[in-house]
Amino acid sequence: MLDSRHFQAHAARLLAAEEGTLRKVAPLAVALCYPSPYHVGMSSLGFQTIYREIHAHPGATAERAFLPEDVPAFRASRTPLFTLESQTPVATFPVLAFSVAYELELTGLFDMLSLAGLPLLAAARTEAHPLVVAGGPLTFSNPTPLEPFVDVLIQGEGEELVHALLEAVQAFPRRDGLLSHLARTQGFRVPGRGGDALHVARAADARLPARSQILTPHTELRSMFLIEPERGCSRGCHYCVMRRTTNGGMRTVPVERVLALVPDAARRVGLVGAAVTDHPRIVELLRTLVDAGREVGVSSLRADRLSQELVDSLRRGGARTLTVASDGASQRMRDLVDRKHSEEQILRAARYAAQAGFERLKVYSMVGLPLEEDADVDELVRFTTELSRILPVALGVAPFVAKRHTPLDGSPFAGIRTVDSRLARLRGGLRGKAEVRPTSARWAWVEYMLAQCGPEAGLAALQAWRAGGSFADFRRAFAASGCTPFLAARVEDGRRHPTRWPVVAPPPPAPGARTGA
Numbered sequence: 001m002l003d004s005r006h007f008q009a010h011a012a013r014l015l016a017a018e019e020g021t022l023r024k025v026a027p028l029a030v031a032l033c034y035p036s037p038y039h040v041g042m043s044s045l046g047f048q049t050i051y052r053e054i055h056a057h058p059g060a061t062a063e064r065a066f067l068p069e070d071v072p073a074f075r076a077s078r079t080p081l082f083t084l085e086s087q088t089p090v091a092t093f094p095v096l097a098f099s100v101a102y103e104l105e106l107t108g109l110f111d112m113l114s115l116a117g118l119p120l121l122a123a124a125r126t127e128a129h130p131l132v133v134a135g136g137p138l139t140f141s142n143p144t145p146l147e148p149f150v151d152v153l154i155q156g157e158g159e160e161l162v163h164a165l166l167e168a169v170q171a172f173p174r175r176d177g178l179l180s181h182l183a184r185t186q187g188f189r190v191p192g193r194g195g196d197a198l199h200v201a202r203a204a205d206a207r208l209p210a211r212s213q214i215l216t217p218h219t220e221l222r223s224m225f226l227i228e229p230e231r232g233c234s235r236g237c238h239y240c241v242m243r244r245t246t247n248g249g250m251r252t253v254p255v256e257r258v259l260a261l262v263p264d265a266a267r268r269v270g271l272v273g274a275a276v277t278d279h280p281r282i283v284e285l286l287r288t289l290v291d292a293g294r295e296v297g298v299s300s301l302r303a304d305r306l307s308q309e310l311v312d313s314l315r316r317g318g319a320r321t322l323t324v325a326s327d328g329a330s331q332r333m334r335d336l337v338d339r340k341h342s343e344e345q346i347l348r349a350a351r352y353a354a355q356a357g358f359e360r361l362k363v364y365s366m367v368g369l370p371l372e373e374d375a376d377v378d379e380l381v382r383f384t385t386e387l388s389r390i391l392p393v394a395l396g397v398a399p400f401v402a403k404r405h406t407p408l409d410g411s412p413f414a415g416i417r418t419v420d421s422r423l424a425r426l427r428g429g430l431r432g433k434a435e436v437r438p439t440s441a442r443w444a445w446v447e448y449m450l451a452q453c454g455p456e457a458g459l460a461a462l463q464a465w466r467a468g469g470s471f472a473d474f475r476r477a478f479a480a481s482g483c484t485p486f487l488a489a490r491v492e493d494g495r496r497h498p499t500r501w502p503v504v505a506p507p508p509p510a511p512g513a514r515t516g517a
C-alpha cells in the first residue's frame, strides 16, 4: 500500500519540473483547487490566469491543489489533501477556490473536499471551515448543481472578480457579513442569499490575453506556452455556450501584444481560444511564430477560415494532425444548428492538409441532435469515407448535450439507446475506412442531467458518488431525486426560432422514470 511519503515525493517531483512557479508569503492564502488531475488542470489557461491574478493581489497568495491521479490509493494512505507548493493541508487555508470546467467534474470536487477532511455540504460547514468558492467555464451555462456544496459562485470571467472576492475576504472578518456583501455584488451568487443567476461577468479588455504562468513537461501540451489571442466567438451555433450572445462576442488581441508576451525561451506555443482562426491576423501571427523557429499549436480550427498558407504554417510549426469540427452529422443538421460549414469547406481543408504533408485528419462531430435521423448518420458515413480518400481520418463523436442559455436549451437527450444505435451504425459504416472515437452515451446522459437540472441534481450526484460513482449509481440517484430536466426555455426558444425548432411542451412525468434515459 502506498503511504503519504509516496504522494509527497510525487508532488515534489511535479513542482521541481515546473518553470514559472510563483512564491509569495502573504496574510491571505488561497488554495486554488482543480477537480481533475494535475496534467488536466495545468493545461487550463483559466486556472493559470487566476493563479497569477491572486499572486498579483496585495496581501494575497495562492497555492495549487489537484485531484489525485489515484483517488482510492490516496484515500487509503490517509493523507490529508495538500497543496503542491508547500504541502500544507488544504483544510487549513481560509479560502478554497475551485475552477470547474464541466459538469462531470462535480465528483472531483466531492473527492477533493472529502480528502481534505471537510464536510461536503455547505450547510454542514461552519465559520471554522474554509470559505469554498467555485468559478470556471461551467458558470457560463449551469452551475446550479454546485450550489449545495459551495459558499459562493463566481459567474463568468474571473480576472477581475477574483480581486473583488479577495478584497471582500480581507474586509469582512465574519462569514455572515462577507456572504451578505458578496450576494449584493454583481458577478457573485451566494446560494440561499441571492445574486444574479443570469449575469455572466466580462473581464476588461486590458486584462487580455490570458497566458501561461507555469510551464511543465507533465501536461498533455508538454511545456507549451499557452496564450489566448482572442476570447469568445462571434458565431451563433445553437448548441454552444461560447456563442456571440454569451459574453458579447469575440474580442481580439493585437498580434503585436501577443508576440510581445511570448517569452523568448518558449519553444512551443499554443494559441488557445474558442475561435482562434477567426482572428483577422491569424496567418500573420502563425507565420511570425513559426518563422522564429517555434512549434505552434492552435486549439480551434474553423474549416471555412483555412487557407493553404495557414495550413502550411501549422505543418512547419510541427503539427502532424489537422483537427476540424463538422459538428452536425449531415448538412441538414449543420444548417439547423447554424453551424456555417459546408462539406466542400471541410474537403478543401483535407486537401490543404494532404498538400502540406499532414499525416492525419481529426474531425469532431456530434450525434443525437433534435430532429436527427439515421439518414443523417448515413450522410456522415458517406462524407467521412470521402475524406478518408484524401487523408487517414479519426472521427471523434460526442453525443449532443443541451446547455443552458443556448437556443437549444431544454432540448431532450436523444436517449442512450438511440445514441448507441447511431454510433453502432457509424462504426459499421466506417469499418476499415476511418477510426471512430465516440464518447460514452451513458456519461453524456449524466452530463445532460447535470447540465439541465438544478441543485437537486448536485445532491443526486452526491448520492451516486457515495454509492460508488458507477453509471448505475447515477441512474438510481437521479430517478430517486425527482430531478426534472429544464424544459421551459425550450418552449420560449421554439418561439424565438419558429422556423428551425418546433415548440416542445414539457412531457408529463412518466411513472417511476423522470429522467428520460
Ligand code: SF4
Pocket (backbone or CB within 6 Å): 232, 233, 234, 235, 236, 237, 240, 241, 242, 243, 244, 274, 275
Ligand atoms: S461552436 Fe465554435 S464556432 Fe460555433 S459558436 Fe461555439 S465557439 Fe463559435
